[in-house]
Amino acid sequence: MGRIPELYTGDGLVEDPDGSRRWGVLGAAGLFLVTDDQHVLMQHRAKWTNRGGTWALPGGAIDVGESPTDGALRETWEETGVGASSVKVHREIVTSTVPVKTAYCRLPVRDDERHLFAGIEKIVERNGDPRQALREFPVRHPNLDASLDAHGIFGLGGTFWWEYENPEITEWTYTTVLATCTEHLELHPTAESLELLWQPIERLEELPLMPEFKASLPTLRAAVDSL
Template identity: 35%
Template sequence: MHGDGDGWVFDADGSRYWGRFGAAGLLLCAPVDGGVSVLLQHRAIWSHQGGTWGLPGGARDSHESVEQAAVREANEEAGIDAADVAVVESVVTHQAAGWSYTTVIANAPSAVATVGNGESAELRWVPVTEVAALPLHPGLAQSWPGLLARLS
């Protein structure tokens, strides 16, 4: 389903960002084997920054909060049921002129089952101690240390 948020925003320096009203991603955490794991999406090669690992997420529609957008996108891209998501906090992890990306941190009761769509080459529950070793989407790579500190 495409909403009114789909589209590129261009910064004065030529950088482009997806989401006319900003974008949001879901950092979904769950207890796994005595530790904490997070749901990551291996982005389809055809997508922007394809081949990297990131969060399920995308453009925010004009009528949505960042939390609503992140949960909707996680449902669309990973089959995550909103009933399995307990939002903890929202953190703006990137800002540009007229655009922002917000990471919505949430908990799930367990590593819930996922169902990817065409935007995902793979979905995986990754222990937080192993996230930084993956080829991360540049935005997630930059924000991961601060996000990890919030999970501890």
């Protein structure tokens, strides 16, 4: 990958040409899980998430080394408690592809790098705002190519990360993984969900859906009909 670090995570943001942002520099995936009686597992997204307050599929960013199916199943387990052993995966369907203007990749700060943020932590003790402190006193990665401008940020998980732009990422895709299960499985929502629900497939539009998910429904219903 040239000057880009070979080991980076799928964490980070991509910015579209119109300025909108999407999570997951390697794309994202969700699980369209349908029961034998034609109900779909739906997630009411927490207010702090992208498109918070709308309904969509459990899912999220694909990590390094994961297929879209792997990512969708992992995220579904993390967000709903539904495990891969309880579902039958049928196929992957790319339901959204957008060009990327800028990709902001993130690397976790290692234990041996924590000391670089000691000054920021002291400032935070006084005013409690690590983001503002990092804007005023930027922390740069000591080893990566300086042209990457890998700098410290504070965010996901309430911790510090390194963030840098990756010009090699030029496209972002969302993959919907079609799967089935025999019954309404027990659900265990986390902080990413306001609510989880088994909704009849013919009544999905009764929910305030995420626009991108709503646009994909004709394709997804046709895929279910073909099973």
